[in-house]
Amino acid sequence: MLELHDVNSYYGKAHILSDLGFSVGRGEVAALLGRNGAGKTTTMKSVMQLVRPRSGEIRFDGTSLVGLPSHKVARLGLGYVPEERRIFSDLTILENLEVGRQPRRQGAPNWKVETLFELFPNLWERRHNRGKALSGGEQQMLTIARTLMGNPKLLLLDEPSEGIAPVIVEQMAHTIVRLKQEGLTVIISEQNLHFARMVADRAVIIEGGEKKFDGSFPELEAQPEIRDAYLSV
Template sequence: MTLLALQDVHTHYGEAHILQGVSLTLEPSEVVALIGRNGAGKTTTLRTIMGIAKPTRGSIRFRGEDITHREPHEVARRGIAWIPEERRVLPNLTVLQNLQLGMLGARTPDQDAVVETAFDYFPRLRERKNQPGRLLSGGEQQMLAIARGLVARPELMLVDEPTEGLAPLLVESLTEILGSINKSGTSILLVEQTLDVALSLAHRLYVMDQGQVQFTGTPDELRRNPAVQQRFLGV
């Protein structure tokens, strides 16, 4: 069964028509990347799936269930975690407390084991587990944001611009970690500005422009289409 399916989704912010008929699918254990210029509608797509932005038309189905008009906490309970671009690490809570907060409401029988699994992906966080979030570097805060989503044991992670503003070595490390998380069975819908990261992680890509999907295909199919790269990605 298809894990996630959007069909003809439209979303408005006031009078602004942001998503204009977006349709996409994501299969179990798949990484799908949304790419495109700033303002293309990528983040709004994630916000609409999560129930933060409300669609004005179309449908969103997760594991076959219609979640189009669900509230964010209801979407999260069904197994979708959202890692926003702004990270939202709680500055006065420790790394461990931030992770414990991520498990609130989740059916997690052994929380210590789940936290240790997250630390296995992010050993640097284990070393800093008693430090408050405000003392972490930007890269460490991004790791914590992803780990906090991971401890809820989601089937699907919506990850928005995870490499934004990070040094090249951290980008490489984070790309490998996201790949490992996916290999463990977690599906990922990724918004990513760095084309090389999207091409290396994704099984399929959707190129968006002005609130519409302009191209869908595999990384190899996109590489073989310089016209799409130039027109919609500025490559």
């Protein structure tokens, strides 16, 4: 569904992604793993064309994304949940969800408000609360739910377990598994190996903007030197 080939992305003169390439199949959950500053967020922003690669190719469902405005990338069926969450703090949960509403998309799960409240019961209980009254974990749930209102074919989640309580992390893991069961393709960016192992089919390890590993978690466990070199603190 998504293919990256020899992608090179920069911030000014700083070369962040170096000939990065990997692919993600339809209905798969893939985890981008790596330390802080490895290039995981830049990879997601390059897919969304928020950062424009200087060279390389990114294709989604056979369509090249390179050079497209970000809103057109989103209209093709990509949903992006940034680490910063960026909810509308003065709008209620219900109003935030309405902002994200888009028509049903062929080949993607169709999400309704009622279904999302089943997925995130915490949001149902506080549906009339404004965004600024929510905890960090609830804001993360709301950001994901708002993005799902756009009925994406592929969901990009940047650090979904970062800075939230352990009980919410576990709930987030169950949510991502449910999204996969619904047929949604998901890419998560993570530093938390335990969380990634709970939800993802395979791992892509990035270090210094380069791919260092691409395989299943059993394959990663069989190579502890890779894990220790690129994921240990």
